Amino acid sequence: xxxxxxxxxxxxxxxxxxxxxxxxxxxxxxxxxxxxxxxxxxxxxxxxxxxxxxxxxxxxxxxxxxxxxxxxxxxxxxxxxxxxxxxxxxxxxxxxxxxxxxxxxxxxxxxxxxxxxxxxxxxxxxxxxxxxxxxxxxxxxxxxxxxxxxxxxxxxxxxxxxxxx
Amino acid sequence: xxxxxxxxxxxxxxxxxxxxxxxxxxxxxxxxxxxxxxxxxxxxxxxxxxxxxxxxxxxxxxxxxxxxxxxxxxxxxxxxxxxxxxxxxxxxxxxxxxxxxxxxxxxxxxxxxxxxxxxxxxxxxxxxxxxxxxxxxxxxxxxxxxxxxxxxxxxxxxxxxxxxxxxxxxxxxxxxxxxxxxxxxxxxxxxxxxxxxxxxxxxxxxxxxxxxxxxxxxxxxxxxxxxxxxxxxxxxxxxxxxxxxxxxxxxxxxxxxxxxxxxxxxxxxxxxxxxxxxxxxxxxxxxxxxxxxxxxxxxxxxxxxxxxxxxxxxxxxxxxxxxxxxxxxxxxxxxxxxxxxxxxxxxxxxxxxxxxxxxxxxxxxxxxxxxxxxxxxxxxxxxxxxxxxxxxxxxxxxxxxxxxxxxxxxxxxxxxxxxxxxxxxxxxxxxxxxxxxxxxxxxxxxxxxxxxxxxxxxxxxxxxxxxxxxxxxxxxxxxxxxxxxxxxxxxxxxxxxxxxxxxxxxxxxxxxxxxxxxxxxxxxxxxxxxxxxxxxxxxxxxxxxxxxxxxxxxxxxxxxxxxxxxxxxxxxxxxxxxxxxxxxxxxxxxxxxxxxxxxxxxxxxxxxxxxxxxxxxxxxxxxxxxxxxxxxxxxxxxxxxxxxxxxxxxxxxxxxxxxxxxxxxxxxxxxxxxxxxxxxxxxxxxxxxxxxxxxxxxxxxxxxxxxxxxxxxxxxxxxxxxxxxxxxxxxxxxxxxxxxxxxxxxxxxxxxxxxxxxxxxxxxxxxxxxxxxx
Numbered sequence: 001x002x003x004x005x006x007x008x009x010x011x012x013x014x015x016x017x018x019x020x021x022x023x024x025x026x027x028x029x030x031x032x033x034x035x036x037x038x039x040x041x042x043x044x045x046x047x048x049x050x051x052x053x054x055x056x057x058x059x060x061x062x063x064x065x066x067x068x069x070x071x072x073x074x075x076x077x078x079x080x081x082x083x084x085x086x087x088x089x090x091x092x093x094x095x096x097x098x099x100x101x102x103x104x105x106x107x108x109x110x111x112x113x114x115x116x117x118x119x120x121x122x123x124x125x126x127x128x129x130x131x132x133x134x135x136x137x138x139x140x141x142x143x144x145x146x147x148x149x150x151x152x153x154x155x156x157x158x159x160x161x162x163x164x165x
Numbered sequence: 166x167x168x169x170x171x172x173x174x175x176x177x178x179x180x181x182x183x184x185x186x187x188x189x190x191x192x193x194x195x196x197x198x199x200x201x202x203x204x205x206x207x208x209x210x211x212x213x214x215x216x217x218x219x220x221x222x223x224x225x226x227x228x229x230x231x232x233x234x235x236x237x238x239x240x241x242x243x244x245x246x247x248x249x250x251x252x253x254x255x256x257x258x259x260x261x262x263x264x265x266x267x268x269x270x271x272x273x274x275x276x277x278x279x280x281x282x283x284x285x286x287x288x289x290x291x292x293x294x295x296x297x298x299x300x301x302x303x304x305x306x307x308x309x310x311x312x313x314x315x316x317x318x319x320x321x322x323x324x325x326x327x328x329x330x331x332x333x334x335x336x337x338x339x340x341x342x343x344x345x346x347x348x349x350x351x352x353x354x355x356x357x358x359x360x361x362x363x364x365x366x367x368x369x370x371x372x373x374x375x376x377x378x379x380x381x382x383x384x385x386x387x388x389x390x391x392x393x394x395x396x397x398x399x400x401x402x403x404x405x406x407x408x409x410x411x412x413x414x415x416x417x418x419x420x421x422x423x424x425x426x427x428x429x430x431x432x433x434x435x436x437x438x439x440x441x442x443x444x445x446x447x448x449x450x451x452x453x454x455x456x457x458x459x460x461x462x463x464x465x466x467x468x469x470x471x472x473x474x475x476x477x478x479x480x481x482x483x484x485x486x487x488x489x490x491x492x493x494x495x496x497x498x499x500x501x502x503x504x505x506x507x508x509x510x511x512x513x514x515x516x517x518x519x520x521x522x523x524x525x526x527x528x529x530x531x532x533x534x535x536x537x538x539x540x541x542x543x544x545x546x547x548x549x550x551x552x553x554x555x556x557x558x559x560x561x562x563x564x565x566x567x568x569x570x571x572x573x574x575x576x577x578x579x580x581x582x583x584x585x586x587x588x589x590x591x592x593x594x595x596x597x598x599x600x601x602x603x604x605x606x607x608x609x610x611x612x613x614x615x616x617x618x619x620x621x622x623x624x625x626x627x628x629x630x631x632x633x634x635x636x637x638x639x640x641x642x643x644x645x646x647x648x649x650x651x652x653x654x655x656x657x658x659x660x661x662x663x664x665x666x667x668x669x670x671x672x673x674x675x676x677x678x679x680x681x682x683x684x685x686x687x688x689x690x691x692x693x694x695x696x697x698x699x700x701x702x703x704x705x706x707x708x709x710x711x712x713x714x715x716x717x718x719x720x721x722x723x724x725x726x727x728x729x730x731x732x733x734x735x736x737x738x739x740x741x742x743x744x745x746x747x748x749x750x751x752x753x754x755x756x757x758x759x760x761x762x763x764x765x766x767x768x769x770x771x772x773x774x775x776x777x778x779x780x781x782x783x784x785x786x787x788x789x790x791x792x793x794x795x796x797x798x799x800x801x802x803x804x805x806x807x808x809x810x811x812x813x814x815x816x817x818x819x820x821x822x823x824x825x826x827x828x829x830x831x832x833x834x835x836x837x838x839x840x841x842x843x844x845x846x847x848x849x850x851x852x853x854x855x856x857x858x859x860x861x862x863x864x865x866x867x868x869x870x871x872x873x874x875x876x877x878x879x880x881x882x883x884x885x886x887x888x889x890x891x892x893x894x895x896x897x898x899x900x901x902x903x904x905x906x907x908x909x910x911x912x913x914x915x916x917x918x919x920x921x922x923x924x925x926x927x928x929x930x931x932x933x934x935x936x937x938x939x
Binding site for chain 2: 125162
């Protein structure tokens with residue numbers, strides 16, 4: 001038994017800092033909510049914030065023909081507005097500011113590669129900066145269309161920013 | 166790096182515009198709603214459509230399936246939610262410290278509630294108004310979330326305690342078992358809709374007028390069958406359109422039109438299970454209304470008015486702009502619930518809601534501002550009322566201005582409810598001919614904070630350490646250092662002292678405004694940090710007067726001014742509340758002079774003299790009132806008090822009985838009559854009065870105290886113990902004033918606000934008033 005625990009710990013440590021699969025204890029959005037947003041049962045994993053790295057919650061909903069993902073990062077920043085600007089640089093000119101999400105927020109497309117469609121939202125609540133990415137690798141995803149992703153990422157952002165306030 | 170400028174530009178635009186761009190309204194209303202399904206309303210008086218046997222059978226099958234589906238879903242939901250749910254207060258009370266209850270066993274799944282989109286198909290006007298109103302945003306706003314999150318994060322409390330707040334702000338979440346540490350509930354299904362259509366319209370009974378969501382939620386249903394039995398869930402629209410009367414029966418209970426329904430949430434207390442201290446009344450707009458002239462339940466109001474409910478002011482019928490099958494003659498009861506909240510529409514960019522809210526605040530003749538009198542330093546002569554009196558002013562005169570602010574037509578206090586967050590105050594300015602400021606009280610500082618010495622209609626709740634509860638951590642409240650809100654129908658006198666410049670010529674203009682802001686700046690800072698745009702400040706009412714240096718003659722009335730007798734009467738009311746009994750009697754005597762047949766003016770003199778313990782002259786005034794108006798319940802009430810003092814028990818009982826017969830819901834008359842019977846050892850009669858009183862006001866301490874004794878005497882120990890426990894829990898903590906004093910001692914800049922008779926001054930005068938204004 002002790003040996004098993006050590007092996008488990010070892011696996012966990014090797015996995016760090018990416019993701020240590022743990023209980024669903026994401027403080028800002030729960031698994032049931034993300035399951036609803038991703039259109040199927042999603043499994044979450046959490047990494048606490050460590051120096052220089054934000055806290056990460058990643059939820060995946062596996063499907064026969066691909067996967068849907070919601071990834072959330074949260075960090076506290078000294079100059080949070082500047083950090084938000086830096087985080088949003090990846091959006092470039094496509095960034096669309098959003099009203100009524102936290103203190104400020106932006107949204108843009110996050111199509112990392114051809115086989116993945118997604119949206120990214122960067123927001124701030126006081127000194128806390130968060131990013132949410134929802135993406136799908138399903139070809140012609142019947143649930144997560146571009147418009148649906150935009151709508152659902154907004155809902156996710158309301159959940160996250162609401163819990164950060 | 167190449168991309169940075171565009172991002173910066175976008176964010177700069179947001180910040181400069183005080184946000185931006187893709188507004189929530191646009192996001193939520195982007196699609197033009199499809200036209201509702203075709204519908205021809207039945208002719209007025211036409212009988213409901215009769216179903217054929219086959220249709221009845223089909224409906225019965227639908228109902229059976231709907232019930233089966235609901236029960237199966239509920240069972241499955243409970244199987245997921247219950248094992249990890251935090252039953253902090255026991256399995257039997259899963260929603261404590263809220264009072265909300267639900268029909269049936271266990272938690273009710275959020276999917277049981279027909280969605281607002283569904284209702285909005287036929288009720289497009291209602292949907293559109295609701296989406297921008299406070300009820301739909303009851304949960305999600307930063308203003309609420311910041312506060313409730315503090316409770317959730319509190320080390321000795323946590324999310325289970327938040328059921329107290331969310332029972333009203335997010336009942337679907339509470340009843341669905343979402344408020345627990347490891348929630349298994351999909352919150353995206355309901356959080357953004359706060360109080361959706363089928364929360365209010367699914368309530369099946371009001372448990373009491375205790376507040377804190379004292380309702381029972383039914384299993385949501387939008388139609389009943391021919392026997393009046395509820396069919397759960399959403400049904401095809403043609404089913405509703407064929408039987409609109411059955412739809413009404415399911416969703417339109419009569420109590421929806423009553424103030425008692427609003428009381429379920431517009432009355433709140435802080436119970437011991439929340440604060441681990443004792444019962445404290447948080448707010449009660451309902452009781453304030455019940456004590457106002459608009460309820461016609463209280464004979465002791467200073468003025469009278471037509472009966473008006475909460476809905477009468479906050480749900481006025483308007484012509485509908487969008488199709489709505491609930492409209493009658495082209496009008497629909499407003500689902501905007503216009504009131505004072507400008508912060509939510511400002512944050513979300515609901516411009517129409519914001520505009521209408523501001524119009525609402527400025528309309529309705531809610532307040533009267535009266536620059537009533539002047540007094541020169543070192544003189545006892547009151548120059549009053551301004552506009553009628555002749556007087557002269559000289560340069561360098563130190564002048565005291567009396568500003569009387571009347572809560573004239575609000576059915577509750579100015580300001581109601583969360584008065585530690587909402588901010589109304591008097592802005593008083595004196596300017597010379599060139600517009601140069603001579604005196605200014607109630608200004609906003611560059612950081613947005615209100616002049617700390619402004620006269621504000623707020624309160625200051627404090628902790629047991631005497632610290633101001635700045636961030637609405639209501640569970641830490643132990644006392645209230647002061648509460649300067651103005652009850653419905655009453656008036657307040659605010660006094661300002663300033664000196665005219667030595668070189669003054671021409672005239673000076675004095676202006677008194679009542680401003681309102683939602684919310685206090687330091688609370689906004691708690692929510693957003695300091696980098697947020699300035700939130701709207703609304704001028705609700707104002708009055709200016711020009712004071713000439715030299716001689717001033719009487720001038721024409723402003724159409725908005727109260728008649729002269731009422732101006733004196735309001736001054737008297739304000740002085741009475743500030744314990745200036747002699748001056749109050751003088752003011753009421755002026756009312757008598759101007760309106761000699763007005764019985765209430767004599768009652769006002771009498772009740773002031775009772776408070777002043779001048780019973781003989783009080784008796785003369787009340788007698789005079791009864792001669793003028795023998796049916797005056799108000800005069801009979803005070804006569805009853807005087808008869809008690811004189812030992813005329815029979816007349817005392819007769820007086821109070823008269824009042825109770827005329828006003829069965831008069832809590833004061835019930836209380837006094839109960840006391841009289843108690844003193845006469847007429848236990849059954851006393852019991853009847855105190856039980857009736859408790860039905861009107863479940864928190865009345867006199868009722869708790871006397872009922873505990875009466876029940877014991879009558880061999881009902883269980884009920885006696887219950888009343889005793891409630892009395893002990895609700896009575897004022899004798900230590901509470903100490904907490905308040907600790908706060909006031911540490912905050913001298915506003916400590917004078919706790920003294921009813923105080924002056925706002927920038928002069929170092931004999932009275933030693935601290936300076937204020939600028």
